[in-house]
Amino acid sequence: MRLFLLVAALAFAQKPPPPPVEEKLPGTPPEQPLAFSHKTHVTAAKLKCQDCHTMSGEGFQAGIPKESFCMGCHVAIKKESPQIQKLASFAKEKKAVPWARIYRVPDIIWFSHSVHAKDKGFACDTCHGPVGERDVLFKEKPTNMTSCMACHAAHKASNGCDFCHASQ
Ligand code: HEC
Ligand code: HEC
Ligand code: HEC
Ligand code: HEC
Ligand code: HEC
Structure with missing residues (x-):
């Protein structure tokens, strides 16, 4: 069994990387259920990215804040606004x-926010663009394999296939 896995891993390792997945950038802003503006919250409310995207647990994900966190401010701020009333009903x-x-x-990819943003200190903007200046978000930076590998090469991080493709 072990030998089989080793042979399979080697076969995987020797395949050339696939052609880059087509990604149209900038992407179109998707329709969102609430008119949430990053610009308002980062500039007017003076919140930091990590106040809301806390990378909790092992920090693989940046995470999206809970509605109860939003309500910490919005029980008072703009509570008459229909948008905030909608938020309040979710909460x-x-x-x-x-x-x-x-x-x-894809789920098969190993990616950790905590490693990139905390340990290695890459700014959120590097991979997401100037989010704090945006009223609505859209995809502005690539996340395809070629883009991951280009930065890994530039920083002498590994580009072995099983570095990002967990082979458990
Ligand atoms: C008040 C809380 C709050 C703050 C502060 C905040 N965000 Fe967000 N963020 C959200 C919410 C809510 C969403 C989901 C709605 C949306 O996409 O606009 C989101 C979505 C995102 C997404 C897209 C997630 C996806 O769907 O892939 C990125 C990237 C992001 N934020 C980065 C940042 C960065 C970088 C900063 C700091 C400049 C920041 N955020 C500050 C609450 C916040
Ligand atoms: C630190 C306090 C604070 C937190 C936490 C916060 N907000 Fe806000 N929010 C504000 C301020 C300040 C404004 C701007 C109010 C104004 O225009 O006078 C605002 C405006 C808004 C608006 C626009 C309301 C309107 O009708 O103009 C929405 C929607 C909103 N916030 C959603 C959210 C969501 C969703 C979260 C959680 C992910 C959140 N807020 C967390 C302070 C906060
Ligand atoms: C090295 C590139 C990189 C950096 C730096 C980075 N991100 Fe991300 N971010 C990604 C990728 C890739 C995804 C998609 C992850 C997935 O699908 O599991 C993502 C997804 C997200 C999401 C969607 C929810 C989630 O957790 O998957 C949010 C929110 C987000 N990032 C916020 C941030 C914030 C805030 C920072 C800075 C503290 C940051 N990111 C730094 C690459 C990055
Ligand atoms: C802005 C540059 C940059 C980008 C973009 C980037 N990485 Fe990295 N990544 C690094 C660096 C630097 C390291 C640290 C390597 C080390 O410590 O040896 C790293 C480490 C990793 C690790 C090892 C994490 C661990 O647990 O130690 C994985 C897995 C990884 N990256 C996956 C990805 C994937 C998948 C993408 C694309 C979605 C990506 N990276 C995009 C710079 C980047
Ligand atoms: C630095 C991280 C990283 C490394 C190293 C890496 N990959 Fe990937 N790979 C990715 C990401 C991210 C995707 C998903 C891209 C997307 O979202 O479309 C992917 C997707 C793929 C796919 C699916 C292609 C498709 O059409 O979606 C294959 C096959 C693949 N990789 C094989 C390899 C092989 C073989 C190697 C070694 C030569 C390798 N990968 C090394 C990050 C990496």
Whole structure:
């Protein structure tokens, strides 16, 4: 069994990387359930990215804040606004706002926010663009394999296939 796995791993390692997946950048902003603006929250409310995207647990994911966190301010701020009333009803029913996702790699890919943003200190902008200046988000930076590998090569990080393709 072990030998079989080794042979399979070697065969995988020797395959040339696939052609880059086509990614149209900049992407189109998806329709969102609430008119949430990063610009307002980063400039007017003076929040830091990590106040909301806390990289909890092992920090693989940046994470999206819970509605109860938003309500910490919005029980008072703009509570008459229809948008905030919609937010409040999600919070009251303990339902997650169904935000449309923008950046995503397939589940088979190993990617850790904590390693890139905390340990290696890459700014969020490097991979997501100037989010703090945006009212609506859209995909502005690539997440395809070629883009991962280019930065790994530039920083002498490994580009072995099983570095990003977990081979468990
Ligand atoms: C630190 C306080 C704070 C937190 C936490 C916060 N907000 Fe806000 N939010 C604000 C401020 C300040 C404004 C701007 C109010 C204004 O225009 O006068 C705002 C505006 C908004 C608006 C626009 C409301 C309108 O009708 O103009 C929405 C929607 C909103 N926030 C959603 C959220 C969501 C969703 C979260 C959680 C992910 C959140 N907020 C967390 C302070 C906060
Ligand atoms: C008040 C909380 C709050 C703050 C502060 C905040 N965000 Fe967000 N972020 C959200 C919410 C809510 C969403 C989902 C809605 C959306 O995409 O606009 C989101 C979405 C995102 C996404 C897209 C996620 C996806 O679907 O792939 C990125 C990237 C992101 N934020 C980066 C940042 C960066 C970088 C900063 C700092 C400059 C920041 N955020 C500050 C609440 C916040
Ligand atoms: C080296 C590139 C890189 C850096 C640096 C980076 N991200 Fe990401 N981000 C990604 C990738 C790739 C994804 C898709 C991850 C997935 O699908 O598992 C993503 C997804 C997200 C998401 C969607 C939710 C999630 O956790 O998957 C948010 C929110 C986000 N990033 C915020 C941030 C914030 C805030 C920072 C800075 C503290 C940051 N990112 C730094 C590459 C990066
Ligand atoms: C901005 C540059 C940059 C980008 C973009 C980037 N990486 Fe990295 N990555 C690094 C560096 C530097 C390291 C640290 C290598 C080390 O410590 O030896 C790293 C480490 C890793 C690790 C090892 C993590 C661990 O647990 O130690 C994985 C897996 C990884 N990257 C996957 C990815 C994937 C997948 C993408 C694309 C979606 C990506 N990276 C994009 C720079 C980058
Ligand atoms: C630095 C991280 C990284 C390394 C190293 C890496 N990959 Fe990938 N690979 C990715 C990411 C991210 C994707 C998904 C791209 C996307 O979202 O479309 C991917 C996708 C793929 C796919 C699917 C292609 C497709 O059409 O979606 C194959 C096959 C693949 N990789 C093989 C390899 C092989 C073989 C190697 C070694 C030569 C390798 N990868 C090394 C990150 C990496």
